[in-house]
Amino acid sequence: MVKRIKLRTLFIGGCITLFFLVLVARVFWIQVLQNDFWHEKAIAQWAHTSVIKAKRGTIEDRNGSVLASDVPAYTVVVNPEVIAEQGLGEEVIQGLHELLGKPENELKALVEAKDKNGNYLKNREIRNEGWKIDKELADKVKAFYEGLEDEHDILETGVGLITEQKRYYPKDSLAAHILGYTNRDGVAIMGLEKYFDEKLKGINGELNYQSDGKGIKLPDSKDTYQPAVNGSNFKLTIDSMIQRYIEDAMQKAYDQYKPKSMTVIAAEPNTMEILGMANMPTFNPNEFWKTTDQGDFLNHAIKSIYEPGSTFKIVTLAGTVQEKLFNPDATFKSGSIRIKGYSKALHDINRSGWGEISFLEGVKRSSNVAFVKLGYEMLGQERLTQYIHDFGFEEKTGIDLPGEVSGRVTPQYSVEYATLAYGHGKVQVTPIEQLTAVAAIANGGKLMVPHVVKEVTDPNTGKTTATQPEVVRQVISEESARETGSYLEQVVSDQSIGTGRHAYIEGYRVAGKTGTAIKVEGQDYVKSKVLVSFIGYAPVNDPKIAVIVIIDEPNVEVGGGTAAAPVFKEIVSQSLQYMGVPKTVESAKETGTKVSQTAAVPQRSTPDLTGKTMKEARELLLDQGYDFETVGGGANVVSQYPEKGTLLASGQRIYLLSQQGDQTAIPDLRGQSLRDALEVLNLLKVGIAVEGEGYVTEQTESDQNGKKLVTLKLSPLNEYGEEIPVAAADEDAAGSEDSGG
DSSP states (O other), rough: OOOHHHHHHHHHHHHHHHHHHHHHHHHHIIIIITTHHHHHHHHHHHHHEEEEOOOOOOOOOSSOOOEEEEEEEEEEOHHHHHHHTTOOOOOOHHHHHHOOOHHHHHHHHHOOOOOOOOOSOOOOTTTTTTBBBHHHHHHHHHHHHHHHHHHTTTTTTSSEEEEEEEOTTTTTTTTTTHEEEEEESSOEEEEEEEEHHHHHHHHHEEEEEEBOOOOOOOOTTEEEEEOBBBOOOOEESSOOOHHHHHHHHHHHHHHHHHOOOOEEEEEEETTEEEEEEEEEOOOOOGGGGOOOGGGGGHHHHHHHHBOOGGGGGHHHHHHHHHHHHHOOOEEOSSSSEEEEEESOOOEOOOOOOOOOEEEEHHHHHHHHHIIIIIIIIIIHHHHHHHHHHHHHSSSSSSSSSTOOOOOEEEEOHHHHHHHHTTTOEEEEEOOHHHHHHHHHTTTTSSSEOOOOOEEEEEETTTEOOOOOOOOOEEOOOOOHHHHHHHHHHHHHHOOOTTGGGGGGGBBBEEOOOEEEEEETTEEEEEEEEEEEEEEEOOOTTTTOOEEEEESSSSSSOOIIIIHHHHHHHHHHHHHHHHHTOOOOOOOEEEEEEEEEOOOOOOOOOOOTTTSSSSSHHHHHHHHOOOOOEEESSSOOOOOOETTTTTTTTTTTOEEEEEEOOSOOOOOOTTBBBBHHHHHHHHTTTTEEEEEEESSEEEEEEETEEEEEEEEEEEEEOOOOOBOHHHHHHHHHHHHHHHHHH
């Protein structure tokens, strides 16, 4: 018995010893041999990372109006488990169907979703109808499920909202092809959003911390924090109002002619800032998924090439003017011309011609024969192609938009060089190339790089980088550009034979050229398919805007002068008035021809504008050719300077005030007399400090005791309105004093 007890004790002790040895071995295996593995596993359980989303930069137009920004968005979610427990399936399906428009069978599948074991799932997003919806719809969804809670006296219905962020385009389709869009996951797809994605999206930050098994942060947690770097904010050269003028005018023509597509670009020719760019058909970036035709997303302005037709004659004309080969009074036989080695004759649009006419009349009538003589015979093949290259037609313009293509100029035979002179045959261009070329005529012969980004601001540092105008090369002299412009002006102003006469704008000098190109399919021209266009700028004496209008395959037989020129006219006339460009006095220079000239305007008195709406006052002053400036953002004119009935000196400006007080923006007073500047500032009720004598050459703003202080620096101006250096001004003053003695 004792022996049995000893054996049993020995056995139990051996088992305990063995278990202890196994336990020690296991602990050694885990804590020593597998230390790294389990350490990493433990860290993974108590270490957490919280992503801090970077804010995507905003995109604004040149006046600060928001075109694209991040806004709160809401995603509708359902919990099938809770819905089933509460017995709300049918009510939830019906209610969300009515609110979101999602088919009932699809909602049923979501509301009753189960896993492979037959258990109800806990969270399902309602895509796409309930994904990242706006606040207005989200409020309706919230009211719906809160109504269910009250009706059934329950705390949870199984319907909820998740707050997120989405990209929002407040002006819908306005400038859609410039802006592009981001998809619902925030991925940039096209346009500026895609081109500047790295700068716009910023860099996400993160917070690393440690917690216990329940997710509660540990008191001694070793946190690491990497702040988010928000995306840069972009201010564009686009003016939303001019963009609206463009799209409204396009829509009318698009409805009338039902073309395959339309493209319009507007630019400030002296800087090549793009003021507006649009294509039709278009799309709404807020609802990009509703646009099923991928062609609607194509930005034809920079991505499509086409045979330009007669608008290309501007290059030939400019080249012959620069080479001093163009004699407007010299004559030629119109109608047709033969090229050596080519059996068929080249014809004018009027095959019988207009007889023996001058080259200036040939330009007005858009005679192909005239331009064959100018470009092919006078300039010759080598110089013609050189000017085409110099005007930028075989290279990308460098515009800051994605996907730009370059035109192609590929003549081989003599007849191809001849047709090249009037924009047909072996030449294809992009709309932006053509606008950049005509802007070079408008701005004095400088080919410039077009751009849509005015400035970029880094919100993290406050640093702003502005885009500076960039000159590629001087193509022709300023004198030649001015002369070329005078001939293009007569294409529009000659109301008898000018092909561009439908672009004529009363009170403004307009230069331009029409184009009608028959399209090629395979190897043959198809006369039923044409591309019509108009390109030009205004005012000729001081260009503020250049515009190209292209209508691809209108449904009726029309030319560039009939269809495209009126679109140009509507856009430019509205834009010039909006920009505050005063009209000039008109005079008839010759019978049947209207020539717009600036005439000496007799001294006039200031009209009574107080009490009128700002719109009425603007229209009245623009129509009568007054120089004026508006101050404030109100709807009505509350005061004016000079007062009504005051005789205006030559070039004196009228100021319209729609609001008063310290918060009113101070107008640009440079070039004004001290008296005028003081009167305007007194109306604004701001503090004034004056330095020097003469006219205002500089102005600065500051705060003094809580009130805005405007400091005016005055200097004498010479007869050309230029500041005279101090030493020179003193000498002039001394001379005057001596002569007076």
